[in-house]
Amino acid sequence: MPYATQQDMIDRFGSPRLQQLTDIEEPLLGAIRPAVIAAKLADADAEIDGYLIGRYELPLAAWPAxxxxxxxxxxxxxxxxxxxxxxxxxDYEDALAYLVKVARGDVVVVAPSAAPPVSGAGAVLFDAGSKVFGRES
Structure with a gap:
């Protein structure tokens, strides 16, 4: 399953600009060419998987946004x-830096629904104690 879809690209970058970048072969369609975006998304998935493969079983069942x-x-x-x-x-370099951290194990790739529960120290208890100094003493 791809990490992003054509609709994600449209939502993020807009149809006009994607049409401009993908509709470059004759005959011009005057629309986004899904095959071009699908190929570039597949390249992005392959690049991401290259960093994940040493740490996770692929394909991931769920992943963070x-x-x-x-x-x-x-x-x-x-x-x-x-x-x-x-x-x-x-943005590309930031993505690669994140993926390097994942490959090193500094960042864990887990979907929020699959995150393990956080263990805490328990409930917090406050005790104000008694006064040491006051008008009476």
Whole structure:
């Protein structure tokens, strides 16, 4: 299952810009070419899986939403190609930095619904105690 979909890309970057980047072959369709976005999303998934494969059994049954964000950033950077601007490059580098942390084990990739319960020290109890100094003493 892909980490992000074409609709995620549309929601994040808008249809006009995606059409501009994907509808580049003759005959022009005047619309987004789903095959182009699907190929770039598959590339992003492969790149993400390359970092996850040493730590997790793939494909993941569930994952945190941040993987969708990073998949979109990687796909966007790949769609822009040589015309990638500074924000796109920075988002791509941030995605890679996150994935490196996952590969090192500094960050755990777990869907919120699958997160283990947090063990705590129990309930907090406050005891004000008695006065040591006052008007009486």
């Amino acid at each position: 941040i993987l969708k964000v990073h998949a979109c950033s990687i796909c966007w950077y790949r769609l822009l190609g040589s015309s990638a601007d500074e924000p796109a490059r920075r």
